[in-house]
Amino acid sequence: MTLTLSRRRLLEGAITGLLGGMSSGCSQPGSGRSVVVVGAGLSGLNAALILERWGYEVRVIEAKARVGGRLWTLDHMPGSPEGGGNIMGANYGRVFHMAHELNVPLRTPPRTLPADYFIGDQRIARNSWATSSANPLPEAWRTIPPDRLLGKLNITNPLLGTRAWHDPVLMAGDQSAATGLRALDFPDAAIELIGCNNSYGNNLSETSLMTLYRIMGEFARLSGPALSVKEATEGNMRLPEAMAMNLTQPVRKGEPVIAIHQSASLVTVTVESGRTLEADAVVLALPLPALRQIEVTLPSSQQALLENIDYHKVVQLHCIVEEPFWESSGWSGSWWTDGLLGRVFTRPILGTTRHNMTVWINGDDCDALNSLDDATCIETLTQALWKLMPSARDVTSVGQLVRWSTDPYAGGAWALWRPGQAATAHEAIRTPAGRLFFAGEHTAEAYRGMEAAMESGERAALEVMRLLA
Amino acid sequence: MRPSVYLAYLSMAVTILIGNCVQANTLSGEALYDAACGACHSLGTSTDHRIGPPLGTLLNRQAGAIQGYRYSEALSNSGWTWTLPTLLAWLSDPDAAMPNNAMNYVNHLTATETQLLGEWLLQQP
Ligand SMILES: Cc1cc2nc3c(=O)[nH]c(=O)nc-3n(C[C@H](O)[C@H](O)[C@H](O)COP(=O)(O)OP(=O)(O)OC[C@H]3O[C@@H](n4cnc5c(N)ncnc54)[C@H](O)[C@@H]3O)c2cc1C
Numbered sequence: 177m178t179l180t181l182s183r184r185r186l187l188e189g190a191i192t193g194l195l196g197g198m199s200s201g202c203s204q205p206g207s208g209r210s211v212v213v214v215g216a217g218l219s220g221l222n223a224a225l226i227l228e229r230w231g232y233e234v235r236v237i238e239a240k241a242r243v244g245g246r247l248w249t250l251d252h253m254p255g256s257p258e259g260g261g262n263i264m265g266a267n268y269g270r271v272f273h274m275a276h277e278l279n280v281p282l283r284t285p286p287r288t289l290p291a292d293y294f295i296g297d298q299r300i301a302r303n304s305w306a307t308s309s310a311n312p313l314p315e316a317w318r319t320i321p322p323d324r325l326l327g328k329l330n331i332t333n334p335l336l337g338t339r340a341w342h343d344p345v346l347m348a349g350d351q352s353a354a355t356g357l358r359a360l361d362f363p364d365a366a367i368e369l370i371g372c373n374n375s376y377g378n379n380l381s382e383t384s385l386m387t388l389y390r391i392m393g394e395f396a397r398l399s400g401p402a403l404s405v406k407e408a409t410e411g412n413m414r415l416p417e418a419m420a421m422n423l424t425q426p427v428r429k430g431e432p433v434i435a436i437h438q439s440a441s442l443v444t445v446t447v448e449s450g451r452t453l454e455a456d457a458v459v460l461a462l463p464l465p466a467l468r469q470i471e472v473t474l475p476s477s478q479q480a481l482l483e484n485i486d487y488h489k490v491v492q493l494h495c496i497v498e499e500p501f502w503e504s505s506g507w508s509g510s511w512w513t514d515g516l517l518g519r520v521f522t523r524p525i526l527g528t529t530r531h532n533m534t535v536w537i538n539g540d541d542c543d544a545l546n547s548l549d550d551a552t553c554i555e556t557l558t559q560a561l562w563k564l565m566p567s568a569r570d571v572t573s574v575g576q577l578v579r580w581s582t583d584p585y586a587g588g589a590w591a592l593w594r595p596g597q598a599a600t601a602h603e604a605i606r607t608p609a610g611r612l613f614f615a616g617e618h619t620a621e622a623y624r625g626m627e628a629a630m631e632s633g634e635r636a637a638l639e640v641m642r643l644l645a
Numbered sequence: 646m647r648p649s650v651y652l653a654y655l656s657m658a659v660t661i662l663i664g665n666c667v668q669a670n671t672l673s674g675e676a677l678y679d680a681a682c683g684a685c686h687s688l689g690t691s692t693d694h695r696i697g698p699p700l701g702t703l704l705n706r707q708a709g710a711i712q713g714y715r716y717s718e719a720l721s722n723s724g725w726t727w728t729l730p731t732l733l734a735w736l737s738d739p740d741a742a743m744p745n746n747a748m749n750y751v752n753h754l755t756a757t758e759t760q761l762l763g764e765w766l767l768q769q770p
Binding site: 205230267268274276336338339340621622623635641645 | 671672673676677679680681684685694695696697738739740741744745747749750751753754758
């Protein structure tokens with residue numbers, strides 16, 4: 177008890193100003209109650225900070241040697257490219273506020289160089305897309321670049337509000353993108369191109385049309401003072417690191433949770449070393465493929481869902497380019513391909529003549545790459561790169577291969593809703609189970625990505641406070 | 646004092662402290678606001694880095710009235726005035742209350758909690 181009291185006082189000093197206005201002991205519902213948060217990504221850390229602020233004793237347990245989860249700044253590479261979440265949307269209120277409070281500087285990201293197209297083994301300069309013989313689109317569609325084709329969806333977008341993407345009535349008509357886009361008169365060639373670098377499903381048969389509508393519609397809903405997208409100037413991982421630093425008890429890193437058991441009055445959490453922790457409540461702030469590895473009893477409907485929600489596959493190869501070799505040959509620097517390389521994003525490292533070049537492959541195209549060992553995977557990708565850009569070879573070095581699906585503590589980049597699935601699944605998957613609460617990007621309702629993680633941490637913290645107040 | 650006695654004494658003190666709180670099982674309006682709104686809204690009336698407008702002196706304030714904040718057209722042109730009933734309608738389903746607003750927020754509070762939060766918020770300077 178002494179600990180709890182003095183820590184709380186300490187905390188009031190340390191975090192005064194963080195969301196302002198703490199008051200008397202009476203508004204400290206958490207005194208003496210303990211919470212274990214599993215996972216030190218944005219969602220778990222946000223839940224932990226809120227709970228600590230209100231007097232709960234919080235221990236955050238993290239499997240990896242670092243915090244941040246799916247935010248992973250590759251600090252060992254020049255330019256510190258992001259292996260995980262990279263862009264903070266212009267309406268990420270909670271992310272911006274947290275960065276502001278914790279003095280994590282943000283900036284407008286340096287511009288990624290424009291992309292040329294590499295279709296069916298033919299290079300097409302971006303300005304000649306409309307007229308190129310390698311452009312497979314029919315006449316009326318030829319002027320639309322491959323990465324803009326989905327924008328056509330906004331002509332018929334039925335989703336108007338924040339919750340509409342899982343509205344049961346609208347969802348009753350959900351279908352796969354493969355059939356849905358055809359029904360909307362997208363030409364086959366357009367559908368095929370959309371499938372090449374689709375971030376919202378592993379293939380178009382399992383991509384929900386409503387999800388595509390949701391994402392296209394989101395771009396329209398911006399307000400407030402923050403009008404441009406952001407990134408953390410020194411790397412996005414600085415944000416979760418700063419959040420972790422502001423917790424009273426340091427995050428326990430390198431301690432994978434392997435089992436969770438609850439009784440009517442207590443939850444026992446077992447970590448890999450065999451050590452156990454007891455708590456009044458547990459927040460599971462980790463992606464579902466990682467949760468599947470933990471021994472825990474959940475209601476059967478939730479258990480079934482847990483097995484049935486897919487995660488997006490992403491493979492990235494992060495390279496450093498010493499000189500802008502593309503300039504002499506007239507290319508733009510980035511590429512959009514319909515082949516093995518997916519997309520290649522190139523952007524300047526500010527204050528130098530170097531560039532970060534990231535090969536980014538999405539969806540089922542990752543399967544073949546994921547079956548290779550690291551060295552062979554890198555070799556396969558670099559060979560394809562040198563074929564596309566022979567002059568890259570002498571000035572480009574490989575920094576890091578990133579494979580999210582094979583990371584046991586992630587299991588993929590983000591949760592995907594199969595056609596129709598979101599109508600009931602999104603709510604069921606986050607419904608508290610006794611003393612277990614669920615946070616994480618996949619449990620949010622209004623946002624996706626980093627802001628979704630923050631949003632979900634808020635909701636989970638509230639649920640815990642409600643139970644334990 | 647022996648440690649165990651000392652601890653027992655302290656925990657008693659804490660129990661009394663908690664016991665004195667009104668509605669120990671309901672979260673206060675302040676706690677609800679902190680967890681559910683505070684990241685996007687400050688109190689007072691000056692805009693800051695947050696993406697939502699400040700919510701101080703909200704009672705009887707016109708919707709969309711904060712100078713220098715870029716509201717959505719839907720909110721600016723709504724003609725609403727903030728009172729407990731309008732605030733509760735807004736919070737329980739912002740999109741239904743005012744289509745095309747820019748508050749990307751889903752309320753996870755119970756009706757009682759929303760009411761408590763609303764009453765608390767409308768008293769803030
Ligand atoms: C390649 C990529 C690109 C992205 N791009 C963007 C973007 O541009 N914009 C955007 O907003 N979002 C983006 N995202 C998504 C964003 O990064 C995530 O939504 C967000 O970081 C998820 O936070 P989280 O807390 O939900 O989960 P995580 O960050 O995954 O946190 C979960 C934590 O739990 C830990 N854990 C797992 N298993 C255990 C265990 N057994 N015991 C203890 N700990 C465990 C993990 O190690 C991890 O630290 C991207 C993600 C990826 C992968």
